[in-house]
Amino acid sequence: MTPEQSRRAFRQRALVHELGRVVGHDHVSTERTALQEQAADWSWTARALLHHDLPLPTADVLAAPANAAQVARVLQIAYDHGAPVVPRGGGSGTQGGTFAPYGGIALDLRRLATIESIDTDSLTVTAGAGIDGAVLEEAVNEKGLTLAHYPGSAHRGATLGGYLAARGSGVASTKYGKAEDMALSVEAALPPGRLVRTPATPNHAAGPGLLPLLIGSEGTLGVITEATMRLDPLPEERRFLTFAFPTVDHGLRAAREVMVARWRPAVMRLYDPAGAAHLGGVVDLGVDGVVLMVVCDGDRRLVELESEAIGEVVRAAGGTDLGPDPARTWWEDREAPHTVGNAPRPPMIYGTTDACCTFDRLPELYRRKKEAVERDLGARYTAHFSHWYPWGAMIYDRFYVDEPPADPAEALALHDRIWDTLTAINLDAGAVLNDHHGVGLKLGRFMRDQYGEGFEVLAGIRRSIDPRGLMNPGKLGFPAPDLAEGV
Structure with a gap:
């Protein structure tokens, strides 16, 4: 072992020990299998790397806190050590949001799974961010109520915190809204270990709202630990x-x-x-x-x-x-x-380039992307429109490359080039990067194109909350973290 490897191992042991004192030593791991699991999601890149038996970019240590106070303490330890933090719920995302390109701490939130209350007067539920969405829905159904958030990832363990972190939609969003529209308030752990709670309702005139800032931040500002959500009566x-x-x-x-x-x-x-x-x-x-x-x-x-x-x-x-x-x-x-058996899988290259725009732009957006995939890229294209707004709609479209390059590096490069082409069309046609899957690592390189000078405003807000950039670094296009040496 070289002197540097020895120093790195010592720093990792110190981190593991401190995390174990907070969350319990049985809930800390440095095992390769556990770290690979925490890094994996349902993005094509993750599935392709696993298909070719190639390693995912993982954290150095896994910690699974049991409550919000423990999450806050983990963030404090992370700041003390200069270690990045990569939160993960059920891992059902598709944008590489759980990759850990800078190492650090993989934060498994699935133990935050309690239902604190179901208010049948106000039709609200308060629950931990790590609760499985299907479990939550079953619990409120027993009261004659529904969250009415039915994402395609429901059977893959999608969690309440994941719904909000990526601004997700369910199939009934046209009537009931996206997850963000159902959220009344959240509790979140922010660096370097602060616990904050937004006002009890989202509709107020008490200045700018923290709620819309935290929802959609994908763990780059902090970790949502609990949420109060609007419910609806089960339909007659x-x-x-x-x-x-x-x-x-x-x-x-x-x-x-x-x-x-x-x-x-x-x-x-x-x-x-x-x-x-x-x-x-x-x-x-x-x-x-x-x-x-x-x-x-x-x-x-x-x-x-x-x-x-x-x-x-x-x-x-x-x-x-x-x-x-x-x-x-x-x-x-x-x-x-x-379902796993019906969903596309590598070695096929595929991707969902969903975006939303106003009604006047939808026909052009559809034609341009279909033409680009079928004529210019020589791939297959399918589309449907399934989340509607008073002003426009979302196009859920996919590309498929049935005979991809056998070399994994070439396949990854082709995947990224197709995304470059279709994302450019989305933005040029007046649509947005994404409607409801989030940005993650996959789309981060396009955020400056999406926001222009406004991106620096977002980056400045992030720096004010997380000055070292340790929260889920590499996501949403934000700059690399200020790391302590080695861990």
Whole structure:
């Protein structure tokens, strides 16, 4: 062992010992397998490295705190040692947010899984950030309530903190909102060990809000440890509608008419022909071409009114009624496309370049990305539009390279070049980097393009909270951390 290796080992032992005193020595590890697990997520890069039996960029030590006070103490220790901190919930993200390119501490938050309260008067729930979203949903369902956040990652252990850290969406976001819209307040641990809680409600005039600053920060400002979320009554009824259109443009115009009339279906999913065919390979819908599926839910009388009105709007816009069965079948099997057996996997190269924009830009955005993938990149392209806003919508589109380079380095380089091309189109067309998967490490290099001079404002806010840049470094495009030597 060289003198430097000896010094590094001594510093690591000191870090492990201090962390063990806080979280319990049984909840600290330096085992390679545990560190690899903590670094892994569902990004293509992580899956490709694992497929080729190549190492992921890992932390030096894993710590699993049991409560918010322990999280704050871990951050204090990290600052004392100059060690980066990489938070992780269920690891269901797709943007490389759990990679640890600068080493440090992998912070496993899954022990923060308690439900503190379910308020049936105010329709709120307060729970730890590490709770599995499916477990939380089951608990509030027993009270006749729902969080109504149903992400495709639900079966992969997605957690409440992950919902908020990446500004995630569930399939019913058109009516119920994204996770950020459901959040009333959060508790968070900030460096170098402060615990803060935002006001009890998000709607106030008490100055700028910490809540919208922490939500979407992906662990780069601190660690969300607890959240109070809005709930809704379980719907009394659901109705399903399905329509066909001659072109994607026709479908977009019809969906726009629904939204600008201010109807709020729980779900509205418009598939292009390739997207419908891809879905049909997993869920037998019995339809093809350009397909719009709609789900309305809530009070029976409102559902009846809304579904009839939406049907009239869509038919008037050129939609052909296909009845309720395809949409009902999709709803009942909605998680099937995201299961491990059905999801794409390496060596295929793939990516979801979802973005949102205003209605006037959607047709151009779709055409440009489809053309770039199929004509310029020689890959496959599928798309659907599935999160709708009063002003626009999200395009959930994917590229697939079925015969990638065998060499892992070449495959990684091709993956990144495709992202460069499609992200440039997103931004040039007036869309944003991402709608609901977050930025992580994968999209960080585009943040200056997204924000312009505003990015320096964001970086300045981060420096004021985390002057050494130790919180989840390498994510959101922020500069490299100020590291202590060695760890």
